[in-house]
Amino acid sequence: MKKIILLGYMGCGKSTIANKLSKIIEIPFVDLDKKIEEKVNLSINAIFEKHGEIYFRKLEHEVFVELLNSPEQLIIGLGGGTPCYANNHELLKGDNVVSVYLKASIDTLFNRLSYGKSKRPLIANKSDAEMKEFIAKHLFDRSFYYNQAQYKVIVDDKTIDQTVVDIVAILA
Numbered sequence: 001m002k003k004i005i006l007l008g009y010m011g012c013g014k015s016t017i018a019n020k021l022s023k024i025i026e027i028p029f030v031d032l033d034k035k036i037e038e039k040v041n042l043s044i045n046a047i048f049e050k051h052g053e054i055y056f057r058k059l060e061h062e063v064f065v066e067l068l069n070s071p072e073q074l075i076i077g078l079g080g081g082t083p084c085y086a087n088n089h090e091l092l093k094g095d096n097v098v099s100v101y102l103k104a105s106i107d108t109l110f111n112r113l114s115y116g117k118s119k120r121p122l123i124a125n126k127s128d129a130e131m132k133e134f135i136a137k138h139l140f141d142r143s144f145y146y147n148q149a150q151y152k153v154i155v156d157d158k159t160i161d162q163t164v165v166d167i168v169a170i171l172a
Ligand SMILES: Nc1ncnc2c1ncn2[C@@H]1O[C@H](COP(=O)(O)OP(=O)(O)OP(=O)(O)O)[C@@H](O)[C@H]1O
Pocket: 008, 009, 010, 011, 012, 013, 014, 015, 016, 017, 033, 078, 079, 080, 112, 113, 115, 120, 155, 158, 159, 160, 163
């Protein structure tokens, strides 16, 4: 059974969209960030603080591969950086997955990330101007990896339901 993978920059809506999609198509949703937190019993913030980003990226790769190898059909919501490390982008192209990039503009990401940024260690301490500049550069650097997904859905100006409908159409 194919795994459905949702990917994209922090705040593009992976968790929100995957939760809704999961209810509609009745396939369980696993959030990779949550799975990592459960595995080591630490928040993502604490993992970055205590062990650093390199440790986090190794763990992220391990947990991603474990999920891909699990026997159940799953929707997997990746972390914002997952495709960009440890050759994880190669795993987006396999026959055993359907991968969907939720593509959001810099403005959409900035608006969505302005709420609750303290939980996202990469932007937690940035001012609004710094954050916008950071998102623009970071998104540019990451786009190559995100574009390795098999499908792309533009999420700007769409409601959660509209984006879910677009993904259901891809899966049909
Ligand atoms: N149309 C929309 N589609 C998806 N999310 C939306 C939409 N409008 C607003 N949001 C909000 O955007 C915010 C970011 O969404 P979410 O946390 O699902 O992103 P994410 O991609 O999982 O981020 P992260 O990579 O940090 O886990 C949430 O507060 C969500 O409610």
